[in-house]
Amino acid sequence: MKNRWSLIALLVLLGGLALIAYALLTPVTQGGGHMGEFPTRSGYEVLNIVLAVIGAAMAAGSAVLLLVRDMVPAMVPSPPVRSVVQAAEVAEAPAPATEVPTDDSRLILRLLNGDEREVFRSLVDAGGEQLQRDIVEGTKLSDAKISRVLDRLEGKGLVERERRGMGNVVRIAVDRAS
Numbered sequence: 001m002k003n004r005w006s007l008i009a010l011l012v013l014l015g016g017l018a019l020i021a022y023a024l025l026t027p028v029t030q031g032g033g034h035m036g037e038f039p040t041r042s043g044y045e046v047l048n049i050v051l052a053v054i055g056a057a058m059a060a061g062s063a064v065l066l067l068v069r070d071m072v073p074a075m076v077p078s079p080p081v082r083s084v085v086q087a088a089e090v091a092e093a094p095a096p097a098t099e100v101p102t103d104d105s106r107l108i109l110r111l112l113n114g115d116e117r118e119v120f121r122s123l124v125d126a127g128g129e130q131l132q133r134d135i136v137e138g139t140k141l142s143d144a145k146i147s148r149v150l151d152r153l154e155g156k157g158l159v160e161r162e163r164r165g166m167g168n169v170v171r172i173a174v175d176r177a178s
Helices: 002-025 046-068 102-111 114-125 132-139 143-155
Strands: 028-030 041-043 129-131 159-164 167-172
Touching: 002 046, 114 129, 114 132, 114 143, 114 167, 129 132, 132 143, 132 167, 143 159
Parallel strands: none
Antiparallel strands: 028 041, 129 167, 159 167
């Protein structure tokens, strides 16, 4: 598919250059014409100017497409991820609940939405365990918002909350038993 578009862009580029060449190589003679007088000068009609402008636009547009297509990364389909839990599995011995390997946390962060990502990143930065009120202070999100986000993360098996005194301790607990 990429080669097809490249061929079309190349043909449009050549067509634009041909229009420019035609417009510039076909001037019209002006002046003279009385009783054997020689034409005094040659110039371009409006049609020549319009053709040159259209040709320039075609050539420039297709040249940009040809140059930019190599700069845009190709959309390579990645293997399907069945669930966040399976994506976070580790082949080695299971890590302690408070420690998430860097590769897994990056993958998990990519699969979360904005608020979930912010809260999970706060936990990762804190070493995997943090008081819920510290998450509120660090993220500048409301207490209720943090509670709803933690409910969603807990539902996905990424965190667990433990009641401690008047507050909650939140820790990363990627469920590895799926």
